[in-house]
Amino acid sequence: MAAIGLAVFAVGMSFGAIAVASGLPAWAAIAMSLVVFAGGAQFMAVGLVAAGNPFAAVFAGLLLNARHLPFGLAIADAVGTGWRRRLVGSHILVDESVAFTMAQPDPATRSRAYWMTGATLFVSWNIGGVLGVLLGEAVGDTDALGLDAAFPAGLIALLLPSLRDKETRNVALAGAAVAVVATPLLPAGLPVLLALSGLLLMRRKA
Amino acid sequence: MLIAVIVALAVGTYGFRLAGVVLHDRLDLPAPLRRMLPLAAAALLAALAGTATLTDSGGFAGISRPLGVAVGALLAWRKAPFVVVVLAAATTAALLRLAGVP
Numbered sequence: 001m002a003a004i005g006l007a008v009f010a011v012g013m014s015f016g017a018i019a020v021a022s023g024l025p026a027w028a029a030i031a032m033s034l035v036v037f038a039g040g041a042q043f044m045a046v047g048l049v050a051a052g053n054p055f056a057a058v059f060a061g062l063l064l065n066a067r068h069l070p071f072g073l074a075i076a077d078a079v080g081t082g083w084r085r086r087l088v089g090s091h092i093l094v095d096e097s098v099a100f101t102m103a104q105p106d107p108a109t110r111s112r113a114y115w116m117t118g119a120t121l122f123v124s125w126n127i128g129g130v131l132g133v134l135l136g137e138a139v140g141d142t143d144a145l146g147l148d149a150a151f152p153a154g155l156i157a158l159l160l161p162s163l164r165d166k167e168t169r170n171v172a173l174a175g176a177a178v179a180v181v182a183t184p185l186l187p188a189g190l191p192v193l194l195a196l197s198g199l200l201l202m203r204r205k206a
Numbered sequence: 207m208l209i210a211v212i213v214a215l216a217v218g219t220y221g222f223r224l225a226g227v228v229l230h231d232r233l234d235l236p237a238p239l240r241r242m243l244p245l246a247a248a249a250l251l252a253a254l255a256g257t258a259t260l261t262d263s264g265g266f267a268g269i270s271r272p273l274g275v276a277v278g279a280l281l282a283w284r285k286a287p288f289v290v291v292v293l294a295a296a297t298t299a300a301l302l303r304l305a306g307v308p
Contacts, residue, residue, distance in 0.1 A: 007288045014292055028208050035216035040251050045215060047258060054211045062218040064250050067243040070235055072226015079227050090223040146299030148258075149271045153278025153295030155255040159248065160282050168248050175249030176256035183261045195253030196246055 001120060004096055009124040011039055011154060016132020018043070018151045021142035022050040026133045033129035037122060038094060041065050043155065048189045056189025063196075071098045077107065078114035092118030167203055174198035268308040274299030 012033060019029035024046055032042050041061035048057035072079075072093055078101045079089035097118040104110040139145055163169045175198030182191040225233075259275045261267055278295030286294075 010289045010292065024208070028212060032212050032215070035212065036219055038219055040247065040254075041215060041219065044250065044254055045211060047254060049208065049211060051263075054207055057211050058214045058218075060250055061215045062222075064247050065215075065219040065222055067247050068219065068222040069226040070240050070243060072223055072228075073230055073233060073235065074226075076227045076230030086224065086227050090227045091220060093223045093227070144300060144303060146270070146274055146296035146301075146303070148262075148267075149274030149278065149299035150292045150296040152255045152259040152271075152275045153282070154288070154292045155251055155258070156275070156279045157282035157288050157291045159251050159255065162244070162248055163252075168245055171245045172248040172252035176252040179253035180256045180260050183257050184264055188264070191257060192250060192253045195249045198249040198252075199242060199245060202242065202245055 001100075001117065004100070004117065005120045005124045008039075008096065008121050009128040011158070012125040012128025013132035013135070014147075014150055014154050015039065015042055015046075016129040016134075017136035017139075017142065017147055018132075019046045020133050020136035021147055022046055024049065026137060029133050030126075030130055033126050036061075037091065037125065038065050038068075039125075039158070040155075043151065044192070048192070051188030053187065053189030056193060060189070060192055063193075068093055071095075074098065075101045075110075075114060078104075078110040080111060089115070089118070092122050094118070094121060096121055167201075170201045171198040174201050270299045270302035270307050273302060273307075 015033065016029050019032070020026055029046075032045070036042055036045075038061075041064045044064060045057040045061050048054070048060060072090065075093070075098055079086055079093075092115075097114055100117040101110050101114040104113045136142060136147075142148065159172070163172060175195030178197050179191040179195040182194050186194070259267065259272050274295045274297075277298045278291045281294050282291045
């Protein structure tokens with residue numbers, strides 16, 4: 001748990017620093033971490049807003065986060081019943097809290113695992129984010145520090161475990177190739193969305 | 207505009223989360239869609255990583271950044287901790303730039 005907390009803290013911090021480095025005001029980076037609380041979509045939004053395509057930022061971000069719906073279906077029992085638990089518990093549903101919960105076999109530990117991980121991640125993500133914003137503002141030229149390389153490297157590290165599955169790897173790499181080739185030709189934001197064409201490589205049957 | 211982006215993302219994301227939790231026993235997503243969502247997420251993230259590594263405002267990003275990312279990716283593949291991956295990528299790019307590599 002401490003290890004996940006630390007990792008998320010580090011990603012949150014790089015998000016804050018990169019967000020202000022790409023021209024986002026501090027309040028926007030901090031607000032995004034608090035109310036969106038989804039790393040991939042936040043990085044995506046920062047990149048596409050900086051590129052001048054806010055519509056693609058929203059569209060790609062929401063497409064990315066649509067996976068939370070099936071996650072919610074899978075771990076709803078751990079969130080608990082009653083509207084207060086559901087309303088609060090839904091906000092701390094992220095990849096890691098879901099993975100941690102699914103690994104618990106018995107119902108009582110499932111619920112505890114979900115709330116513990118979710119709360120830990122929310123706190124470390126946001127503290128990391130604020131520190132990252134301060135760091136980004138303190139350093140002016142973030143390219144001299146290589147922060148522009150830190151962001152894609154971090155994304156790759158996050159993505160790598162899921163690429164061990166062959167189908168996911170084919171779809172993801174094909175999509176990335178399409179996006180890179182399309183980048184000099186199309187307006188900002190569209191190439192990343194075109195990556196969805198990688199889904200054509202999805203197998204017909206499970 | 208920025209506020210609108212943040213609000214739309216926040217409301218939409220929370221909506222997906224809450225819908226899953228609330229519809230738990232009343233919704234059965236078709237199996238292909240259930241399989242497709244994580245794949246779509248992986249494709250989008252990989253595309254973001256790829257374009258952020260190689261391109262900058264529609265042009266080529268230079269040499270320092272892709273090399274830095276490559277060092278980070280190699281470390282990630284060797285299962286180095288996340289912090290090490292990010293720091294190594296940044297340090298490599300920073301040192302190359304200091305040496306005058308574009």
